[in-house]
Amino acid sequence: MSLVVPNFLMNVSSSLSSLQLYSCGLQGEFPSFMTKFKHLQYLDLRYNNLTGSIPYDFGQLNELVSIDLSFNDYLSVEPISFDKIVQNLTKLRGLRLGSVNMDLVTPNSLANLSSSLSALGLWGCGLQGKFPANDRLTGSFPSSNVSNDLRLLGLSHTKISVYLDYDFFTNLKLLEVLVLKYCNILRSNLTMIGQLTQLTRLDLIGNNLGGQIPPSLRNLVHLNSLYLGNNNFSGQIPDFLTSLTQLENLGLSLNHLSGTIPSQINTLSLKLFDLGNNHLHGPIPSSIFKQENLEGLSLASNSKLTGEISSSICNLKLLRFLDLSNNSFSGSVPQCLGNFSNSLSVLNLGMNNLQGTIFSTFSKGNNLGYLNLNGNKLEGKIPSSIINCAMLEVLDLGNNKIEDTFPYFLETLPELHVLVLKSNKLQGFVNGPTTNDPFPKLRIFDISSNNLTGPLPTEYFYSLEALMAYDQNTVYMMARNYSGYAYSIVVTWKGFEILFEKIQSALGILDFSNNNFNGEIPKLIGKLNGLRQLNLSHNSLTGQIPLSSGMLFNLESLDLSSNLLTGRIPQQLAFITFLAVLNLSHNQLEGAIPSGKQFNTFNASSFEGNLGLCGFPMPNCNSSEGPALLPSNSDDGDDSTFFGDGFGWKAATIANQK
Incomplete structure (x- = not known):
């Protein structure tokens, strides 16, 4: 539903007591006539x-009991x-x-909040200053009865200075939800956090907190969700957590936790278990495979987790994302x-020591959007049943030992944005599309470092529609049915192999390097205006x-x-600003x-090994060699006539001389 708010609400009865239009696609300015709803409560x-x-x-509107205007990003x-x-x-x-x-x-404006307030959520609002006022949560900010009654406090992604000290913990004992993700905690005494015994959710992600996970957490017997990620907690994962x-x-990711994964985890019934980016070692305890309600499991980037991945992991029928990447797991997949x-x-098993073949059967109707097996020792062929993954957006099988011809059947995947098959043993010709609309959404196409031969697959260049228009979208590719998980890939970017921890949806890459392709570069390569990197x-x-x-x-x-x-x-290459x-x-x-613009920034290594080149940064040219010229007609190689939009090189050159 998409409505202009004023036109929709003007005729609503003024006796309205509840207006709940959560996630309805409403747009337009916040209605100025809202004050006519004198009886509005919710x-x-x-x-x-x-x-x-x-x-x-x-x-x-002094009858209001609850206001929720969250996530209207352009409202102030x-x-x-x-x-x-x-x-x-x-x-x-x-x-x-x-x-x-x-x-x-x-x-300071918060000092006069209602004495009946029980939920205060100001995450990501840009608020800055000190909280509580005067470094204390007593007195006028807020009044003592407000403090005593507060059940929810959310100040994530703000610049408010928060002091987790005696006053905070003693005056907010009824708190049930405390969310201070990426806040500005200036002083903390987490040994007292056990006094908040009514807490069901505690989120302190991204606050540079250190030391061991406080033992007083054992007192939070009602705790349903505990998020301590992206801090500096060290030591072992405490056993007392299994008593909650x-x-x-x-969620304990991005810390400095060491030791093994507690085997007593079977005492819990977890939905999310995230221990990624720590220093854990040893095998995955079998008790994890008994967590039948588990929806998200990440043990990524612990490097010293070892052993085989048991087939018992398939007992976790409710899993939505599984990330075991960047470890030392071995054996077969x-x-x-x-x-x-x-x-x-999401299935990410990349950067391990896994062997054998890729699982041969992908079930119809599956919801897989991200499959990463990069950096293992997998052999055999790419299974054709992968075409059953109609929701697949990212397929990364790079850096393995796959022996196969080019998998044309992947053309039919309607949502595929990223295809990485680099550094395998693919061989033979890449003849071009076998369907009418191949790779309709593909923006990253990497088949580098294989044994592919024959002419460049020119027809693919002509049909990659997603790369033919520049996409200014700056959002990152995220898991569709599990919020907060960002897709990642390893690509060669500007000459260096780099892990993109997040993939910008507008990123366009063609990498066909280190193969045995021959023939000419297709003249219509200039149609791919969405390209950010081209490597042939x-x-x-x-x-x-x-x-x-x-x-x-x-x-x-x-x-x-x-x-x-x-x-x-x-000479036209000098006009590419970026x-x-x-x-x-x-x-x-x-x-x-060519001289001028970007070419003034390149050194001799960009041109070495071409004995006929001259001019900066190479040796000076003789007068007979002259400057780089624009061909005057198609016989001289002017391929601008291939463009149907009428914007050829002569027009472009004139525009840049004005």
């Missing part, structure tokens, strides 16, 4: 697209409006303004992993560098080195190197 407009400011007279609250809300709404028990812009509001029988979600659960969205190096390509390559205006890295390319370097890396070395290019 207002829930979270997860919409409301804009503008909350009106000054909003504070006249000015200090005057906020002051009226906290001063006049004396019946307010819940105030949630997460992700609403409160940059201009000071924490209500615990369902346990359990064959059941391809069809044990239609709930599984270390092949046997001939002919000239197409002029159309200069139309890759978003290109940041171009590597055509170690081929048999001839002719001059097109080009940071250029490698044309070890070809048979000649003539003057």
Whole structure:
């Protein structure tokens, strides 16, 4: 549902007492006539697209008991409006303004909050200053009865200074939910946290907290969710955590925890178990495979976790994500992993020492969106049943020992954005598409470092529609049915092998390097305007560098080195503003190197091994060699006529001379 809010609400009865339009696609400015609803008690407009400011007279709705405007990212609250809300709404028990812009509001404004307030959620709102006021949670901020009654406090992603000290813990003993993720905790005495015995959720992610996990946590017997990730906790995972029988979600990733995974975990009934990025060692205890309610399991990046991955892991029928990457697991990949659960969205076993073959059967109707087996020792062929993974967005099988021909059947995967098959033993020709609409969403295509031969698959270049338009989207690719899990890949980026811990959905890469491709670079390569990196190096390509390559205006890295390319370097390449890396070395290019713009930033290594090249940064040219010229007609190699939009090189050159 997508509505302009004012047109929708103007005719609603003024006697309305409850307005709940959670995640309805509402858009437009926050309605100024909201004050006509004098009897309104419950207002829930979270997860919409409301804009503008909350009106000054909003504070006249003094019957309000609960306000939730969270996650309207372009909505703001000015200090005057906020002051009226906290001063006049004396019946307010819940105030949630997460992700609403409160940059201009000071924490002192909170001093007058309703004495009946039980839920305060201000995560990601830009609030900054000290909390509590005057370094204490007593007195006027907020009043003692407010403190004693507060059940929920959320200040994540704010710049408020928080002091977890005696006053905090003694005055907020009724807290049930405490969320201070990525907050500004200046002082903490976590030995006292056990006094908050009513807590069901505790989230202290990303606060640079250190020492051992406080033993007083054993007192939080009602705790359902405990998130202590991205801190500096050290020592072993304490055994007392297994006595918290209500615990369902346990996140301890990105710390310095050591020792083994507690085998007593079977006393809990977990849904999330995240121990990634620590220093744990030893095998996976069999008790984990008895967690039948487990939906998320991450043991990634502990490096010293060893042993085989038991097929008992397929008993976890409710798993949505499984990440065991960057460890030292060995043995074969359990064959059941391809069809044990239609709930599984993320499967990451990359960077281990796994052997054998890829599981041969992928069940129909599965929900797999991310499959990463990179960096193992897997052999055999790529199973054709992978076409049953209709939701697959990322397939990374790079750096294995797979012996196969190019898997044309992958063309039919409708959601595939990323395909990495680099550094295997693929062989034979890549003839081009076998379907009418191959790889409709593919943006990263890496088949480098194999034994592929024959001409470049020109028809693929012509049909990669997702790369033909520049995508300005800056969002990252995330798991579809498990929030918070970001897809990752290892690619060669600007000459260095890099782990992208998050993949920007707009990233465009073609890497066909280190194969045995021959023939010419297709003239229509310039159609792929979404490319950020093009690497065709270390092949046997001939002919000239197409002029159309200069139309890759978003290109940041171009590597055509170690081929048999001839002719001059097109002057148009100098107009690619973002080009940071250029490698044309070890070809048979000649003539003057283009001057100006980006070419002034490249050193001799970009051009070495071309005996006919001259000009900066190589030796000076003789007068007879002249500057790099633009061909005057198609007979001279002008391929701009291949572009149907009428924007050829002559027009581009004129535009850049004005």
